[in-house]
Amino acid sequence: QKCFFEALLNKPLLRLPVTPDCFSYLGYALLLTDHGDQILENCLKNVQLNSGVLNHQKVVYVRELDWTHPWPPKVSSDLATQERFSWSSSELEEVQKASLLLAADVIYSDDLTDALFGILERIMSQGSEKVLYLALEKRYNFSLDDLDVVANGYLNFRSYLKDDSECEGLELGSLPCFMGKCIDVAEIPQYVGGYDRGDDVELWEIRYSKGKL
Numbered sequence: 001q002k003c004f005f006e007a008l009l010n011k012p013l014l015r016l017p018v019t020p021d022c023f024s025y026l027g028y029a030l031l032l033t034d035h036g037d038q039i040l041e042n043c044l045k046n047v048q049l050n051s052g053v054l055n056h057q058k059v060v061y062v063r064e065l066d067w068t069h070p071w072p073p074k075v076s077s078d079l080a081t082q083e084r085f086s087w088s089s090s091e092l093e094e095v096q097k098a099s100l101l102l103a104a105d106v107i108y109s110d111d112l113t114d115a116l117f118g119i120l121e122r123i124m125s126q127g128s129e130k131v132l133y134l135a136l137e138k139r140y141n142f143s144l145d146d147l148d149v150v151a152n153g154y155l156n157f158r159s160y161l162k163d164d165s166e167c168e169g170l171e172l173g174s175l176p177c178f179m180g181k182c183i184d185v186a187e188i189p190q191y192v193g194g195y196d197r198g199d200d201v202e203l204w205e206i207r208y209s210k211g212k213l
Contacts, residue, residue, distance in 0.1 A: 096127030
């Protein structure tokens with residue numbers, strides 16, 4: 001699994017390159033999440049290597065998040081036995097207050113896409129209103145089930161998203177749903193050179209409607 005959400009903020013998204021250094025400079029807390037000790041160690045090393053650019057060690061946290069496990073994750077009350085990448089109760093409270101979630105390269109499997117939206121529903125339905133910006137690049141592979149080359153996980157991903165009118169039409173807005181809008185990436189400045197975005201790179205703005213029930 002890649003990062004489920006790379007940032008939890010209590011402020012609106014700013015028109016700046018999205019990097020941990022940027023958010024720490026602005027004084028925001030940042031939670032980097034992934035699954036597996038080796039990957040989490042790499043995330044932590046990345047934070048430490050960039051600590052000389054801006055002093056953000058106090059506002060950047062690396063935490064483990066397994067989409068297939070229940071949310072919220074277990075919190076250890078004993079600091080002496082608390083695992084290195086486990087969550088604290090105060091951090092879970094910050095998730096409740098967060099308004100911005102960022103994710104990238106997380107759509108590549110139907111099963112993991114189901115798990116992703118399951119945990120997104122639990123997080124985005126609680127606390128303050130949240131918006132998720134999700135970047136993806138379609139991954140094409142030959143499928144034995146389809147006997148064709150397909151973008152793994154993409155159709156399943158799109159099946160979760162409705163536009164505003166479709167959400168309002170679900171039992172007259174009484175049912176919860178995810179509202180998705182694809183952003184034209186051509187309108188966004190590219191800060192990394194030597195990379196061709198191509199037609200398979202997409203950026204989605206996703207909100208969760210709790211319904212009226």
